[in-house]
Amino acid sequence: MSTCKSFAPIVDEHSRILILGSMPGIKSLEQQEYYAHPQNRFWRLLALLLNEDVPQDYAAKQALLHKHHSALWDTLG
Numbered sequence: 065m066s067t068c069k070s071f072a073p074i075v076d077e078h079s080r081i082l083i084l085g086s087m088p089g090i091k092s093l094e095q096q097e098y099y100a101h102p103q104n105r106f107w108r109l110l111a112l113l114l115n116e117d118v119p120q121d122y123a124a125k126q127a128l129l130h131k132h133h134s135a136l137w138d139t140l141g
Contacts, residue, residue: 071096073137074126080133087140097122098136 070088091101099106107125111118114132119125129136 070138070140071098073135074098074129075135075137076130078130078133079135082135082137083129085136085138088138098125098138 071093075082085098088098089101089104092098094100107128108118111128114128116128116131119128
């Protein structure tokens with residue numbers, strides 16, 4: 065039996081909105097990035113809701129969350 069372990073939240077002292085997910089998928093765990101699978105729509109939807117361009121790399125994805133005072137974390141640790 066294998067065990068999955070999530071990774072740290074994306075959060076800073078300015079975060080005011082917390083977005084909760086469930087356990088990351090295999091691709092996300094492999095890349096150690098939230099919503100890493102290319103077919104996952106999370107980052108595209110978030111960019112649309114925030115009226116921003118879709119971030120292209122993980123640093124830009126994290127910056128998008130910070131810019132909008134948002135945090136991201138999995139509910140399973």
